Each structure stands twice: as C-alpha cells, then as structure tokens.
Amino acid sequence: MMTAALRLTGIDMHYGYVRALTGIDFHVQPGEVVGLLGDNGAGKSTLLKIMSGAHRPSGGTVEVHGRKVELHEPSDAARAGVQMVYQDLALVDAQDIATNLNIGREILRRGPLGWLGFVDHKAMRRRSEAELDRLGVRTAPMTRPVEMLSGGQRQVVALARSAIRVAGAGQGVLLLDEPTAALGYEQTKQVEALIRRMAAEGVAIVLVTHNLPLCHEVADRVVILNRGVKVADVRLDETENDHIVGWITGARPSQFVTRQEIS
Amino acid sequence: MTAAVPATEAAVPAGRDMPRAVTLLVFARDRGIFILWGAIILAFSFWCAPYFATLDNAMLVANAAAITAIFAAGVGIGVMTGVLDLSLPGTAAFAACVVGWLMTHGQPTWLSLTVGLLAGAVVGLVNGLIALRGFNPIIVTIGTLSALSGLAAVIAGGYTFPGLRSLQFMGTDRYVGVPAPVYIVAVLFLAGFLFLTRTRDGIRLMAVGGNAEAARRSGIHSERYRVLGFVISGLCAALGGLVSTAVTTEATPEASPGIIFNALTAVALAGVALTGGRGSLPRVLVGALILATIANGLTIRGVQPYWATVLTGVLLLGSLGLERVIQRSVSNRLMATANLSVHSGKA
Ligand SMILES: Nc1ncnc2c1ncn2[C@@H]1O[C@H](COP(=O)(O)OP(=O)(O)OP(=O)(O)O)[C@@H](O)[C@H]1O
Numbered sequence: 001m002m003t004a005a006l007r008l009t010g011i012d013m014h015y016g017y018v019r020a021l022t023g024i025d026f027h028v029q030p031g032e033v034v035g036l037l038g039d040n041g042a043g044k045s046t047l048l049k050i051m052s053g054a055h056r057p058s059g060g061t062v063e064v065h066g067r068k069v070e071l072h073e074p075s076d077a078a079r080a081g082v083q084m085v086y087q088d089l090a091l092v093d094a095q096d097i098a099t100n101l102n103i104g105r106e107i108l109r110r111g112p113l114g115w116l117g118f119v120d121h122k123a124m125r126r127r128s129e130a131e132l133d134r135l136g137v138r139t140a141p142m143t144r145p146v147e148m149l150s151g152g153q154r155q156v157v158a159l160a161r162s163a164i165r166v167a168g169a170g171q172g173v174l175l176l177d178e179p180t181a182a183l184g185y186e187q188t189k190q191v192e193a194l195i196r197r198m199a200a201e202g203v204a205i206v207l208v209t210h211n212l213p214l215c216h217e218v219a220d221r222v223v224i225l226n227r228g229v230k231v232a233d234v235r236l237d238e239t240e241n242d243h244i245v246g247w248i249t250g251a252r253p254s255q256f257v258t259r260q261e262i263s
Numbered sequence: 264m265t266a267a268v269p270a271t272e273a274a275v276p277a278g279r280d281m282p283r284a285v286t287l288l289v290f291a292r293d294r295g296i297f298i299l300w301g302a303i304i305l306a307f308s309f310w311c312a313p314y315f316a317t318l319d320n321a322m323l324v325a326n327a328a329a330i331t332a333i334f335a336a337g338v339g340i341g342v343m344t345g346v347l348d349l350s351l352p353g354t355a356a357f358a359a360c361v362v363g364w365l366m367t368h369g370q371p372t373w374l375s376l377t378v379g380l381l382a383g384a385v386v387g388l389v390n391g392l393i394a395l396r397g398f399n400p401i402i403v404t405i406g407t408l409s410a411l412s413g414l415a416a417v418i419a420g421g422y423t424f425p426g427l428r429s430l431q432f433m434g435t436d437r438y439v440g441v442p443a444p445v446y447i448v449a450v451l452f453l454a455g456f457l458f459l460t461r462t463r464d465g466i467r468l469m470a471v472g473g474n475a476e477a478a479r480r481s482g483i484h485s486e487r488y489r490v491l492g493f494v495i496s497g498l499c500a501a502l503g504g505l506v507s508t509a510v511t512t513e514a515t516p517e518a519s520p521g522i523i524f525n526a527l528t529a530v531a532l533a534g535v536a537l538t539g540g541r542g543s544l545p546r547v548l549v550g551a552l553i554l555a556t557i558a559n560g561l562t563i564r565g566v567q568p569y570w571a572t573v574l575t576g577v578l579l580l581g582s583l584g585l586e587r588v589i590q591r592s593v594s595n596r597l598m599a600t601a602n603l604s605v606h607s608g609k610a
C-alpha cells in the first residue's frame with residue numbers, strides 16, 4: 001500500500017477546558033479526495049487547522065509522506081507541501097490575478113536589473129497562464145484586478161494560488177474549508193472539476209463541507225466527526241446517503257467502538 | 264463519483280471581456296486626476312492670459328510643488344503600505360538640524376547630507392518597530408513627531424542654523440533653467456514608481472498594504488514590509504527637510520504641521536485610499552502639482568490666497584464624491600454581468 005500523503009494519529013485537541021477533538025486517526029492518499037463531514041461544532045475546522053499548522057494538537061502525531069513533522073506555523077506546513085485554502089480567500093483585491101498568483105515566488109529579470117530586484121512581469125504572467133492551463137482553469141485576463149472578478153472567479157484564483165504551490169512541491173496536500181459555500185450552481189460545478197483535476201494530478205485533497213451533493217460529486221471517501229470523535233470512515237461507493245446523514249446527526253451509532261464503551 | 268473530467272473543458276469559462284462602460288469608468292478613476300489637472304491648466308491659461316501659460320511660470324509652479332511633492336511621496340508610500348506616518352514634519356526638522364549642526368561643525372556637505380538622510384531612515388525604523396508591537400501607528404507617530412521636534416530644538420540649542428550656503432546646489436541653483444528641487448522630485452518619483460510597480464520588494468510592499476493576511480499566507484513576512492514602509496516614509500521626510508533647508512539656506516527646528524496637511528491633501532486628491540494597498544505615485548505627483556497650480560493661478564489674478572485653500576478643499580470633496588459614484592457604478596455593472604453569466608449558463 002502507498003504511504004499516505006498525510007496521516008494523523010491519535011489527535012487530541014483542547015481549547016482550555018473545551019475538548020474539540022479526541023483520538024482522531026485520519027489519512028489521505030496521493031490522488032485521493034476525502035470529504036470531512038460533521039455538524040456545526042463537530043471539530044472539522046479544528047482538525048483542518050491542525051493539518052495546516054495553524055493550531056498545534058494537544059496530543060498525537062502528524063506525518064507527511066511517512067515522515068513525522070512538527071507544524072508550528074502555516075509556513076512549516078507549506079514547506080512540507082501542505083496548503084490550505086481558507087474560507088475567507090484572502091486575496092489582494094487591488095492587485096491583478098498574476099500578482100496574486102506570483103507573490104512570494106516572483107521571477108526576477110536577468111542581469112543587472114534582476115540584481116536590483118526588478119521582476120519579470122511577462123515571464124510571471126506566462127508561467128501563471130501555463131499553470132492555470134495545466135489545472136484546466138480559465139479565469140479572466142491575467143491583468144484583471146481581483147476586485148473586478150465574480151465570486152466564482154475569486155474562489156478559483158484562491159484555489160489556484162494554493163494548487164500551484166502544492167503542485168510545485170511534488171505530490172502535495174490541499175486542504176479546502178467550504179470551497180463552494182458562497183458559490184452558485186455553475187460555479188460550484190467549475191470548482192468540482194478543478195478539485196477532480198488536481199486529484200488526477202496526484203494531489204491529496206481534504207475537503208470540509210456541509211454540502212453533501214458536492215461530496216458525492218468529488219470525494220472518494222468520507223470521514224465523519226461527531227462532537228470531536230470520528231464516527232465513520234467509509235468509501236462513498238460502499239455506503240448510502242441515509243447512513244451518512246445518520247452519522248452526521250448522531251442518529252446512527254459509530255462504526256468504531258468508543259473508548260468509554262471499553263472501560 | 265470519480266468521473267473523469269474532460270481534459271479540454273475549462274473549469275471557468277474565459278469571462279467575456281469587461282463591459283465598455285466599466286473600462287471607461289475605471290479609466291476615469293485611475294486617470295481622472297490627469298484630466299482634472301489638464302482642465303485646470305487650460306482654464307487658467309485663458310483666465311490668466313498671458314501670464315500663466317509661460318515656461319517661466321511653469322518652472323515657478325514646478326518649484327513651488329517640489330517640497331509638497333517630496334512629503335507627499337512619503338505620505339503616499341506610507342498610506343499605500345498601510346501606514347499613516349504623522350511624524351513627517353518632526354523627522355524633517357530633526358534631519359535638517361542634524362545636517363545644520365554637522366555643517367556648522369565643519370563636516371563636509373556630502374557627509375552631513377548622508378547622515379541627515381540616515382537619521383530619517385532610523386526614525387522610520389523606530390516608528391515601525393514601535394508600531395509592530397501593536398500600538399496604533401497614528402498615536403505612535405504623533406508621539407515621535409513631538410519627541411523629534413523637541414530633539415531638533417535641543418540640537419539647534421533653541422536657535423536655527425542660518426547661512427548654509429553650500430546647500431544652494433540643491434536649493435536655489437538652476438540647471439538648464441530648471442531649479443534643482445525639480446530634478447530631485449523627478450528622480451524621487453521615478454525611482455519610487457519603478458520600485459513600487461517593477462520590483463519584488465515594492466510589489467510585496469503594496470500587497471502587504473492591501474491585505475497583510477493574504478501576503479502572510481503566501482509566505483511573506485508582512486511585518487518586515489510594514490517596517491520598510493515606515494523607513495521609506497522617514498527617508499522622504501528627511502529629504503523634504505533637507506531640500507527645504509537648502510532652499511532657505513537655514514535649518515530650523517520648527518516642525519510645521521502645514522507640511523503634513525499639504526501632503527495629505529495631495530495624496531487624497533490622487534485618490535490613494537487611506538485603507539492601503541491602492542494608489543500610484545504619478546497621481547500623487549499630479550496631486551501636488553494641482554495644489555501648486557491653483558495657488559499660482561489665483562495669485563496671478565490677484566485673488567486672496569485663502570481662496571486657493573477653499574478651492575482645494577472643494578476639489579478634494581468633489582473628487583471623493585466622484586470616486587464613490589464611480590466605485591458604486593463599477594460594482595453594480597460587474598454584479599449585473601456576473602449574474603447574467605450564471606443564469607444564461609443554466610438555461
Ligand atoms: N479558538 C477556540 N477556542 C475555544 N473553543 C473553540 C475554538 N475553536 C473552536 N472551538 C470549539 O471547538 C469545537 C469544534 O469547532 P470547529 O470550529 O472545529 O467546528 P466545525 O466542525 O468546523 O463547525 P462548523 O461546521 O460550524 O464550521 C466547537 O465546540 C467550538 O466551540
């Protein structure tokens with residue numbers, strides 16, 4: 001069996017006295033899309049933040065491609081090839097698409113101008129266009145300011161910004177928190193296509209969402225949390241929608257024997 | 264479920280190009296100030312004929328705009344990077360007195376000027392480091408404003424440094440008929456413009472001003488760039504102080520608050536959003552030139568100078584209103600087309 005792109009073992013998380021997560025085991029393979037489901041407050045975002053290095057778990061281990069890592073901050077995760085797309089996109093509105101995609105990884109001009117820090121706008125635009133083509137994404141012209149894009153286009157730019165960096169890191173991991181929350185029907189379809197395409201490229205994808213149809217459309221497997229405990233981990237083609245809803249609401253008993261029941 | 268995605272289908276269709284009206288509105292927003300300046304020049308050319316539209320008078324206007332323009336560059340770059348630096352007059356007076364002291368103590372001109380500029384950069388660095396600790400930059404820079412003007416007075420021993428004639432080369436001297444400060448402004452704005460739009464650090468600086476969180480997530484140390492914004496602002500302030508000193512051949516510890524008001528007016532006229540991340544130096548330059556042009560034209564016609572202040576105020580408010588209207592109608596039009604593309608797609 002392949003080593004998991006990302007594997008979490010026995011993750012505990014406390015916020016003061018609040019127990020947000022208890023003993024979570026989780027993994028995602030390269031090229032796999034895992035839907036992370038659960039009701040409000042189930043701990044999905046918390047788990048995602050641990051994967052992205054935004055939070056440190058109170059207990060448990062994180063492995064990236066079989067290597068144990070300590071993620072102290074998001075840049076550690078980024079270096080290990082894990083990128084997160086936040087719900088609040090965080091784009092630089094006044095700048096154009098090319099700048100948003102290239103910031104932090106600029107191409108400098110050759111020669112003396114490059115030594116002075118002059119960037120090669122044309123080369124960066126060309127590279128971004130090639131990268132977006134590879135992802136199968138067409139947004140607007142590269143020189144369009146982000147503030148002039150529609151919600152769907154902005155979402156795609158934010159996704160692409162992370163996807164490009166993940167692709168640059170070889171087989172990376174992409175974490176998505178509600179990527180279609182603000183999108184209409186057609187734009188959701190476009191984001192679905194983008195997710196599938198990145199998975200086809202070998203990117204491991206974790207998708208937090210309340211949108212079950214989206215999950216059915218793009219995910220291979222779902223992991224369901226209920227009040228900070230993992231209650232199900234199933235392939236979508238081996239289960240049915242009613243069961244998933246049952247696990248989410250807590251109406252259906254956990255697939256796993258919980259610790260309390262043992263003791 | 265895992266249905267393959269057709270490889271040729273784009274995830275997002277290439278958006279139809281922006282409606283013409285939006286392109287026009289954006290043009291008006293970004294280039295409007297140049298048109299406004301042109302209109303003012305044209306109006307004065309007729310109204311103040313034959314004295315206004317002459318080369319000599321153009322030099323007068325450019326020279327009068329120079330010092331405001333230098334400070335406006337400092338305020339402008341600061342604001343674009345998300346920093347409102349109110350300590351500018353204090354930094355200017357401090358740098359001027361440092362230079363005055365060094366020169367009256369027998370130091371060579373070049374060394375004195377270098378140290379003066381460095382003093383400005385250090386002030387910016389200190390401002391930046393304090394502001395990084397989570398204090399409000401406006402309050403911090405008001406504090407340094409007061410501290411610096413006091414320090415300048417200490418250096419000057421309560422007096423001024425008069426008779427700094429060796430600074431005339433960058434003050435009142437003319438080269439090919441053009442006053443020295445005009446050259447300084449030209450170089451400063453060209454360098455600043457290239458820096459902010461063509462270089463890696465400049466582009467990052469603008470991005471941090473626009474959305475520090477977005478920059479941080481792209482792996483950029485936002486804090487360093489915020490401090491850099493303060494340092495540039497301090498450097499411009501010092502340069503402004505040195506040029507003022509050169510023009511009057513006297514270094515005074517007086518930190519005139521008028522400096523910051525003029526600079527802010529030019530910056531605001533240029534449509535630089537105080538929220539940061541937006542704006543362009545050429546427009547700031549034109550903002551400073553508009554102020555000088557109005558003052559000059561009205562003086563030629565013998566209108567009382569306070570009417571110039573009234574007129575700039577009205578222009579400023581008018582430009583704010585216009586920008587609001589343009590912004591609204593751009594977003595309305597874009598909204599309309601976005602909905603259109605979603606609905607027409609479903610059919
Ligand atoms: N910073 C925090 N401090 C204290 N408690 C927190 C914090 N963040 C989350 N929690 C708690 O942890 C639990 C899990 O929250 P989390 O945000 O992970 O849920 P979620 O599954 O993402 O919910 P939603 O679907 O509403 O986004 C909740 O009980 C929440 O109140």
Ligand SMILES: [Mg+2]
Binds near residue numbers: 045046
């Ligand atoms: Mg959440």
